[in-house]
Amino acid sequence: MKKVIGIIIVIIGLYEVGFSSGNSYTDGKYTASDSRERLRYEQVYSGYSDKIDLLYKRLDEKNKALSSEKNRRSPDWGKIERLENEKRIIKRELDNTYKDLRYDLRRNRINDYSYRS
Secondary structure, three states, rough: OOHHHHHHHHHHHHHHHOOOOOHHOOOOOOOHHHHHHHHHHHHHHHHHHHHHHHHHHHHHHHHHHHHHOOOOOOOOOHHHHHHHHHHHHHHHHHHHHHHHHHHHHOOOOOOOOOOOO
């Protein structure tokens, strides 16, 4: 009787967990072509990374300046409007930079490994 209960528990456990087909072993492993492709992506991306980092830094500075100006006792609405306009310009420039990066990747037939596509 204990063996039957043990077998039932094992079967239920396998049913709940499922049978692995070895996918967990291959997850995260790259083939040689994947690593070459990723290397080519990094080479193309490195041409844009400095500009992208600079634009994100400028965007953060504008956001901080905007929040500090809005939190003042008597905010200068002209300055707030100017800062919001500069923020829109930076966002547009950032979008254009990503567009150029995607164009270069498509032109070189490279997969886009970034989180933003």
